[in-house]
Amino acid sequence: MMRAWKLPILLVLCGSVIAIGQILQGSPVQAAVFLLVFVVLAGASSPLLFPKPVGALEAQRRSAVDGKPVVYWRAGCKYCMRLRFRLGRRARQLHWVDIWRDPAGAAVVREANGGDETVPTVFVAGRPHVNPGHVWVREQLPSSGG
Template sequence: MSTDDPDGTAAEQPERAAVEFYTRPGCPFSALLRKQLTRKRVPLREIDIWDDRDAAATVRAVAGGNETVPTVFVGGHAMVNPGSREVLEAVRAYAPDIFPEQPRQERRSRWWPPWR
């Protein structure tokens, strides 16, 4: 039982940090942002504000009383209807552990002059 703590309870595996993504079914803005962030491999924890009253209250608290989605939280920083660039910048600034820095790959052009 190597996963047990000394008190006999099972040790919890640390959950990978994720961007909190508040949404509702059928929202085209949420669908677009989800697609863009998924393409960039940003881990999302989606929360449906129609299923979770506390989530809806959280969104209203940061969105001026409205249930505007997508509302995104990154490391405690709230963004209402952000663009993907804004979310990625927030991840780098407020939660860099979500996205470990990866080495940049050298970009090669598709063609080059024959005299080089």
């Protein structure tokens, strides 16, 4: 779980160091701007922007019941963030598995991708799709969920 927070923590620390330097140089406004930018970047690269992750087994069980795709992702992945942002509110209709929090999820992704942990990997009806477009993912949602 800590691995998912390394980049956001590093961004906040770097922003804090730069802000302190700006304050010492007599530029408190510039310090505040730098700190705000780094905090926003930290938030964007954190797990906070994603729906609450579930374990791979639970996601597979839920998907079998409701027919919704399962998205395997990890914090800090720019392709995962792009998919999440482009899906907008519809992202909450999918089952999200954070492969850094769930070893079983990481194993599923490695099996689907020849040993690589390539994300996002989206499973629809048990078939993996690596880094699919957001329009395609939206089309895979059951119409009743919509």
